[in-house]
Amino acid sequence: xxxxxxxxxxxxxxxxxxxxxxxxxxxxxxxxxxxxxxxxxxxxxxxxxxxxxxxxxxxxxxxxxxxxxxxxxxxxxxxxxxxxxxxxxxxxxxxxxxxxxxxxxxxxxxxxxxxxxxxxxxxxxxxx
Numbered sequence: 001x002x003x004x005x006x007x008x009x010x011x012x013x014x015x016x017x018x019x020x021x022x023x024x025x026x027x028x029x030x031x032x033x034x035x036x037x038x039x040x041x042x043x044x045x046x047x048x049x050x051x052x053x054x055x056x057x058x059x060x061x062x063x064x065x066x067x068x069x070x071x072x073x074x075x076x077x078x079x080x081x082x083x084x085x086x087x088x089x090x091x092x093x094x095x096x097x098x099x100x101x102x103x104x105x106x107x108x109x110x111x112x113x114x115x116x117x118x119x120x121x122x123x124x125x126x127x128x
Contacts, residue, residue, distance in 0.1 A: 031084030
């Protein structure tokens with residue numbers, strides 16, 4: 001009935017979409033929301049508006065940047081998800097700590113955890 005084409009989906013796919021890709025999207029959305037909640041709760045005063053605006057624009061800006069330099073949005077999603085979860089882990093789910101009490105040590109820890117998480121997630125998703 002399908003013209004001789006084998007249209008069977010792999011067991012690890014969800015209607016043709018690999019489950020790992022869906023998991024990355026979900027983790028990215030949850031991480032973005034958790035950082036947003038942390039910023040709304042913890043940042044006060046004149047820095048609140050710009051920090052919330054920058055965080056809100058980060059998703060679209062990142063996807064646009066990655067598309068301009070030739071990488072797909074999946075690479076951007078993996079990198080941003082790793083950055084947001086690393087930020088949450090390094091700051092104890094209080095992202096304002098990165099600037100207020102963090103210093104260079106916390107910033108370096110955020111960079112290191114982000115790099116490790118991005119590498120691990122990329123290898124998992126692309127099975128390199």
